[in-house]
Amino acid sequence: MAHHSLIKPRFGAQSRALVADSYQTARSVLAAQLRALGVDHVTQCGRAGEVRQHMAARSYDVLVCEHSLSDGTQGQDLIDELRRSGHLGLGTVVLMLSSLASYQVVAQVAESALDGFVIKPYAVGDLEDRVLRAFARKESLKDILQALDEQRYGDSLALCEQRFRARGPHWTSAARLGAELAIRQGQMALASAMFEAVIADNAVPWAKLGIARVLEAGDRKAEALSTVEGLLASEPSYADAYDVMGRIHAEQGQFGAAIHAYRQAVKITPHSVARAQKFGILCHYAGEADEATAALEHAIAVGSASPHFDHQTLLLLSVCRYRSSDLDGLQACRAHLDTALDNPAIDGLRRERLQRMQALAVGFERLLGGDTPGASASAADVARALMAPPFDAEAATNLLALVSAAAAAGGALPQAAGWVREAGLRFCVSKHATELLVRACDGMPAFADLLRTAHAEISEATRQALSEGLAGRHRQAAETLVGWAERTLNTKLLEVAEATLTRYQGRIAGAEELQARCVALAERNGRALRQRLLAEAGGETPPGGVWLP
Known part of the structure; x- marks a missing residue:
């Protein structure tokens, strides 16, 4: 009573x-x-x-x-x-x-x-x-939760910190929310302090994993991995910890270790759609053909009806089907994509992305059926949007896979080298990103060389601009970076240009004009669009964390 x-x-x-x-x-x-x-x-x-x-x-x-x-x-x-x-x-x-x-x-x-x-x-x-x-x-956290729902993140973090410092009622729950907010706002010291206090009070796994995520965000990857390994030694079935471990290994290009980590996470939570997809996609890009096929099939089996299902899974399975000469399986993947496009709820950029995937799947189907000119036409249809804002690294990787397959099959693609170079100049933002694009060009070493050359050009342009800045020619450095970014739509060059303008704003004549060009460039290369799409996605639940709007 x-x-x-x-x-x-x-x-x-x-x-x-x-x-x-x-x-x-x-x-x-x-x-x-x-x-x-x-x-x-x-x-x-x-x-x-x-x-x-x-x-x-x-x-x-x-x-x-x-x-x-x-x-x-x-x-x-x-x-x-x-x-x-x-x-x-x-x-x-x-x-x-x-x-x-x-x-x-x-x-x-x-x-x-x-x-x-x-x-x-x-x-x-x-x-x-x-x-x-x-x-x-x-009820105890009502003011914090209300501020979060209203997206007053600064207020919510302040309330969390106040509860945490005072060790007030349900302070560990407040600390968990506060640490997530602090990570998002770049306040790593505060996030670490909250996680450490929770560990001292009650060594819960999510707090230990939070420390690893803080270290990772601070680019202390080795320490982050060591922390995760220590956590898994005592909590060997903590799937979220394998997520973080896999992500760090993948970012460092250590695909074998990343695959092992994600494989463990999928074994622990076999019905997790997101994990099944990550595992399958990683296996595909790592060149583990048999395991990629099995993993992608599993992801489709457990997640095709889920609203979180990513249709990239179907396209990558189409590539696997093509490479194993499985025409029936390839047609089944394309039929899945056709069905998805029949859904009126998929509209706007989501529909455009799905249509691009469908066109590429049709291209692989034509290629396997011996219609090389038809496959080349499918590739050309998709390549027309290569420099458009919605076209992203995922789309480039998918396009390169079809272009390479068609070229290897003897398809007449006189524009193929130009497409590969354009994709490289736009999306080779790092060595890791470059190698992912290279892996899509299976069987076409000439295309791989074009991509690596494009990455070298981007790196050299960045080096030259930074040298100009070190020599005191800040205006010239910024102009060089913005000019290259406008020609290539490369996000790395844009970000270095913005950093240069921010650091030397007082020493650069006409900095406002260059900054305006950067703003316009963010729209042209799709970065602003991707940021809006992420904001509209409704929030996320990071590994070991809690959902935040």
Whole structure:
């Protein structure tokens, strides 16, 4: 009764809960239990589509979701989607139910930072206890969560730090949120202090991984890897730690080590769509053909119906099918892309990206069917947009794969060398990026040479401009960088130009004009567009972290 008296005032007369469970009986029992705890209105549904409709129509105090719904939707995927769409705020209590208590299920839920996880069958007291604790924490962090929902990130971080310094109620939860905000705002010392304090209070894995992420963000990769390795020695099944390890290895070009890390993460959480896709894509670019095919097939099997499914998975599997001369498999991939394009919800730049992938898949299909001129025409259609803002490194890699395959098959592509050079000058921003483009040119060493030459030209232009700056000719250095960036649309050159203008602004005559050219260039090369798309994506959940809008 004491518990009820605490819960009922929090719910109030207009309180609402949404129950998503595949079984009618289970839904009814759960709804009755929530009403007994003081919830005024309880809505029941059994499919992901119904959940989306209800959450889009109104807000709820509580969402209780089954781990795996009967329509194949994973509860965690659905929750992530609702958060990104803005239909599930941080103030809503989110509980997950499961009849499975396997480590894989528990690990996936634990790293998702939900408000509670209940194993079926459960006692009423267990449910009440989870709800009570969740509401107590939400109420305690109400000002912080409200600031986050309103995207007042500075205010939210200040409130988190205040709670953390005072060791106030639920300060570890405030520190977890605050550390994520601090990382995003570049306040690494504060993030590290918060993580270290949580470790000292209670050595939870996410705090140890947070330290590794701070080190990684500070470009202290070796220390970050050492920290992750130490964490995995005591927590060998912590999938998020393998994510960070794999990312660091991949960024350093250590593909074998990266593949091993992601392979472990997929084994621990085989239903994670994002991990399955990362693993398959990495195997593909690392040249591990058999493992790439199997991994990409797995990603499609577990994730093709998920809103988080990335259709790049289908295109890369198309490349694998082409290289193994599997025409039926290639046609199946293209059919998947055709079906995706029939979805009216995919519009704008997403549709343009998907159409580009479909055109390339058709090109591989034509090539394998002996229609080399048709494949060359498909490549030419995509290459027309090579210097357009939405065209990115992913698109360039995909295009180079088809161009190289067509050229190796004897296709008449007189413009191929020009396309490769344009792609290299635009997207060879680092040695690592260059080698990824090179790997797409399988069987065409001449194209690989063109890409490496383009990277050398970009590096030399950067070196010369920096030398001008060191010699005190700052205006000339900035003009050189901006001019090269305008000709190539290379993001590295743009960023070095911006850094030069920022550092020597007071010594550069007409710096405002050069800065205006940089702003215009950010639109032309697609950087501003990518930033807007990321902002519209609705937030992210970093490894070991929590979702932030």
